[in-house]
Amino acid sequence: MTREQKQQYWKDHIEAWQNSGLSQAEYVRRNGLPIKTFGYHKRRLQSAPKxxxxxxxxxxxxxxxxxxxxxxxxxxxxxxxxxxxxxxxxxxxxxxxxxxxxxx
Structure with a gap:
């Protein structure tokens, strides 16, 4: 997976979580994602200039x-x-x- 693909992968998951109405912990559990990695990408994407x-x-x-x-x-x-x-x-x-x- 290229760097751009990884960034898009996590961006898609962050957006899906925000639209899901689930807590962060519940979303990562249901999707089999590592919670620390999810949190890292969430912070990185939120701090990036839009x-x-x-x-x-x-x-x-x-x-x-x-x-x-x-x-x-x-x-x-x-x-x-x-x-x-x-x-x-x-x-x-x-x-x-x-x-x-x-x-x-």
């Missing part, structure tokens, strides 16, 4: 009279609150994510 990915609907409005010119074929985004963010084609994705969390 990527934040959110799909946001995008409306393209070619008739917008308030268009913002962006350099180098960039794009502009308008948040639901009315903030406009103009982005060059080489924008920093991490910076944009932080900005949208603040103004979104």
């Amino acid at each position: 990527p934040q990915q959110t799909l946001v609907p995008v409306k393209v409005d070619n008739n917008d009279t308030n268009q913002v010119q962006t350099p180098e074929s960039g794009i502009s985004l308008v948040t639901p609150r009315g903030f406009t963010v103009a982005l060059a084609s080489d924008f920093d994705v991490a910076c944009l994510q932080r900005l949208l969390q603040v103004i979104g």
